[in-house]
Amino acid sequence: MIKKILLILLALLAFSAPALAAGVLNIDIYGPGQSRVNLFVAEALSKDGSGPVGAIPGNAPAELQQRIHANCAFLPFFNMLSGKDIVGGPNPGGYVAQSIDFNKFQLARTDVLVTAAWAPRPGGVGEVELRAYEVYTGRLIVGKGYGVASNQQIPEVAARFCADLMEALTGQGDFFRSNIAFIKKEGQRKQVYMATAQGLNLQKITNLDGIAVSPAWSHDGQKLVFVFLDKKYHNLCVWDRRTRSLDKKRLPGNTLIAPAFTKTGNVAISLDMRGNPDIYELNSEYKVVRVLEENWGIDIGPDFDRSGEKMVFVSNRLGNPHVFLKNMATGVSKRISLTGKYNTGPSISPDGTQVVFAQMVNGKHKLFLVDLPSGRERQLTFGAGSDEDPTWSPDGYFIAFASNRSGPSQIYLTTKHGDEPILIPTGPGEATSPAWGKL
Amino acid sequence: MFNSLRHLSWVFSIVLHLVVLLGGAYVSTDTHIKLNLNKRMYEVDLVGPPNKGKPGAKSAPKKASEGAEAPQKPAAKDAKTVKAPDEPKKPEKKAAPSETAKAIPSATVNATKVAEAQPEEPKKPEPKKEEPKKEEPKKEEPKKTAKEEPKSEPKAEKKPSKEEILAQALGEATKVAKSSTKSGADGAAKGTAGSGSKDALADALADLGREVSGRGTRGDGTAEDGDGEGVSSGSLDQYYATQVIRAIRQNWRFPRLSNIVLATTVELKVNKAGEILGARMMNGSGRSDFDASVMRAIEDTKKLPPLPETLDATLVITFYNTEN
Numbered sequence A: 001m002i003k004k005i006l007l008i009l010l011a012l013l014a015f016s017a018p019a020l021a022a023g024v025l026n027i028d029i030y031g032p033g034q035s036r037v038n039l040f041v042a043e044a045l046s047k048d049g050s051g052p053v054g055a056i057p058g059n060a061p062a063e064l065q066q067r068i069h070a071n072c073a074f075l076p077f078f079n080m081l082s083g084k085d086i087v088g089g090p091n092p093g094g095y096v097a098q099s100i101d102f103n104k105f106q107l108a109r110t111d112v113l114v115t116a117a118w119a120p121r122p123g124g125v126g127e128v129e130l131r132a133y134e135v136y137t138g139r140l141i142v143g144k145g146y147g148v149a150s151n152q153q154i155p156e157v158a159a160r161f162c163a164d165l166m167e168a169l170t171g172q173g174d175f176f177r178s179n180i181a182f183i184k185k186e187g188q189r190k191q192v193y194m195a196t197a198q199g200l201n202l203q204k205i206t207n208l209d210g211i212a213v214s215p216a217w218s219h220d221g222q223k224l225v226f227v228f229l230d231k232k233y234h235n236l237c238v239w240d241r242r243t244r245s246l247d248k249k250r251l252p253g254n255t256l257i258a259p260a261f262t263k264t265g266n267v268a269i270s271l272d273m274r275g276n277p278d279i280y281e282l283n284s285e286y287k288v289v290r291v292l293e294e295n296w297g298i299d300i301g302p303d304f305d306r307s308g309e310k311m312v313f314v315s316n317r318l319g320n321p322h323v324f325l326k327n328m329a330t331g332v333s334k335r336i337s338l339t340g341k342y343n344t345g346p347s348i349s350p351d352g353t354q355v356v357f358a359q360m361v362n363g364k365h366k367l368f369l370v371d372l373p374s375g376r377e378r379q380l381t382f383g384a385g386s387d388e389d390p391t392w393s394p395d396g397y398f399i400a401f402a403s404n405r406s407g408p409s410q411i412y413l414t415t416k417h418g419d420e421p422i423l424i425p426t427g428p429g430e431a432t433s434p435a436w437g438k439l
Numbered sequence B: 001m002f003n004s005l006r007h008l009s010w011v012f013s014i015v016l017h018l019v020v021l022l023g024g025a026y027v028s029t030d031t032h033i034k035l036n037l038n039k040r041m042y043e044v045d046l047v048g049p050p051n052k053g054k055p056g057a058k059s060a061p062k063k064a065s066e067g068a069e070a071p072q073k074p075a076a077k078d079a080k081t082v083k084a085p086d087e088p089k090k091p092e093k094k095a096a097p098s099e100t101a102k103a104i105p106s107a108t109v110n111a112t113k114v115a116e117a118q119p120e121e122p123k124k125p126e127p128k129k130e131e132p133k134k135e136e137p138k139k140e141e142p143k144k145t146a147k148e149e150p151k152s153e154p155k156a157e158k159k160p161s162k163e164e165i166l167a168q169a170l171g172e173a174t175k176v177a178k179s180s181t182k183s184g185a186d187g188a189a190k191g192t193a194g195s196g197s198k199d200a201l202a203d204a205l206a207d208l209g210r211e212v213s214g215r216g217t218r219g220d221g222t223a224e225d226g227d228g229e230g231v232s233s234g235s236l237d238q239y240y241a242t243q244v245i246r247a248i249r250q251n252w253r254f255p256r257l258s259n260i261v262l263a264t265t266v267e268l269k270v271n272k273a274g275e276i277l278g279a280r281m282m283n284g285s286g287r288s289d290f291d292a293s294v295m296r297a298i299e300d301t302k303k304l305p306p307l308p309e310t311l312d313a314t315l316v317i318t319f320y321n322t323e324n
Helices: A002-021 A060-073 A102-107 A151-170 B002-028 B142-155 B159-170 B185-195 B198-211 B232-249 B288-301
Strands: A025-030 A037-041 A078-080 A112-119 A126-134 A139-148 A178-186 A189-196 A211-217 A223-229 A234-240 A245-249 A256-261 A267-271 A278-282 A288-293 A299-304 A310-315 A322-327 A333-335 A343-348 A354-361 A364-371 A377-379 A387-392 A398-403 A410-415 A422-424 A431-438 B263-270 B276-283 B314-320
Touching (some): A025 B232, A060 A078, A060 A126, A112 A151, A178 A211, A189 A223, A223 A256, A234 A267, A256 A299, A278 A299, A310 A354, A322 A354, A354 A387, A364 A387, A387 A431, A398 A431, B232 B314
Parallel strands (some): A025 B314, A189 A211
Antiparallel strands (some): A112 A126, A178 A431, A211 A223, A234 A245, A256 A267, A267 A278, A299 A310, A310 A322, A322 A333, A343 A354, A410 A422, B263 B276, B263 B314
């Protein structure tokens, strides 16, 4: 028995001795040095002969390649490589792992390689197989096949593939499955437009004789609510995506401010029917059914998380405009913008964990983000001009906002990490008040 | 019975003594140097002029940091201005509210149904090699050590070796203040460097702030980063760790993810010249792309700064995708 114990002790000693002798240095590295991975979209190949695509009508293969390149270039986690970056030529040698020469791509520091293989399709443009490979391991990240009936479908194919690639890499791909409504100035009028998050497929939604303001999507992305100021009154407007019809309603009070949809599809809006604007919920008949926030001060700009349990809004009840969070179950509201003296335009992330808003800094608005669990607040945007009206993407990763940083107000895109803002092209004319919704 | 009890008490006594002994040895030898490099590293102290400062003095927090705290000028003091919808047009005259709202789609219809996805994976992922382990050019390090031979002689607590490393690493031997002797003084040196030449400090801080991380967290003063005892090798190791982070991190590419925390631990074998001889994944993150990005960063780095005398040839590095 004792011998056993002694043996164990000896063994213990034997194990610990090397540990004592070795001067192992433990190091922690937090966060990669570069948050963009290098991506190369290879030229399309033919599925059968592994040569260039000749049998595909038009220039669909080249257009698809260009579309995928453009889509990915729009995202803040890709650094796009060109053919010149690949020593030894950009031709991958094949479109499946076995035949791809990964070495040269690795030498060129390519992280992700996209290949395309086309085959003709009777009565259509062709069939294309798109693959994305992790160059270092040769692992297939995404592989999809698409039947392309016409060249008009090329953008859709590119968007779908990029959504899948993005989802595989980041866990979220809704960027390519959503669109942004915004207000565009046309002379003295302001109309509602929408486009994809990359600024594609621009569409004019309204043609009103007046000013449209404060658009907001329903949680399912099927309805858009906004306030329309005609020559006499404020009106509540709800546009239906399916029917493309517009409902226009007068509401009690003189001023309607910043409507939003609740989880159940009702509209929440600030009305001044009792003096100061307070936030009310309307039913499907647009009748006030309950008070969501009432106070001696001004309460405006409601926005709800996906669960409908949290509402953010702006109130000046403490003197200056600040962002508040209301727990809809308990009815308790608390201030969450902790710094600054002028905080407006809050938008809560769909998962209800983060709130972005505009804070006045040195006379300009800048975006700030509050992490609700920790209460930590940090500035997201910097530089010239004012950044206002932030709105979360449905996946809770991107944030669109209006900014006059480079002249007239335009819509820009950043992320919850504060990545360098990217302009979303929306054509000539001032663009403001973005609202991000699902497709 | 009593006899066995007595034996038992002896055993306990031996165990107790051993634990104390081992524990003491473990603590006193700086074998497991666990560094929290999330804090900013300040090799500044090593660059600055020699010490004369008081131990433990903390250099004032540099304003160079993230300065997120905007100096907000109220600008609009009163809340009355809370955003209202664009100047509501005053009702002035009749103006029939034209039944507009005609939604004129100017462009295409959105092409939702078009290109229908075919069978998910056209071709199967082709079971590919998991991870090319080309990162093992050579196995042993003994080769290189020969080179370091001369240096290892005067090792005792010689400043020359320290300076050499610093000089190499910083690439500016001129700046290296005369070695700060050794041991406990080092801890003090850190503090004093802070109060030393402002320019050198500013430069070094700027450099570090830029490269070491500058990510989120603040570091106040350097002294606290050292072991309480101010072991000179500790600060040197820290400095070396900073250099390692700098070298590897710049080659590490991975997109920021939401709400996911990944960590991969890798053991590196390094020779005295700093060449990475091998990398072995000790703990994966569970995501092959993250692990691959880490291994690739190491492979692309190839060479680290020469290893300090005080360190063994093994580095254990944990990579986190988050910045804090």
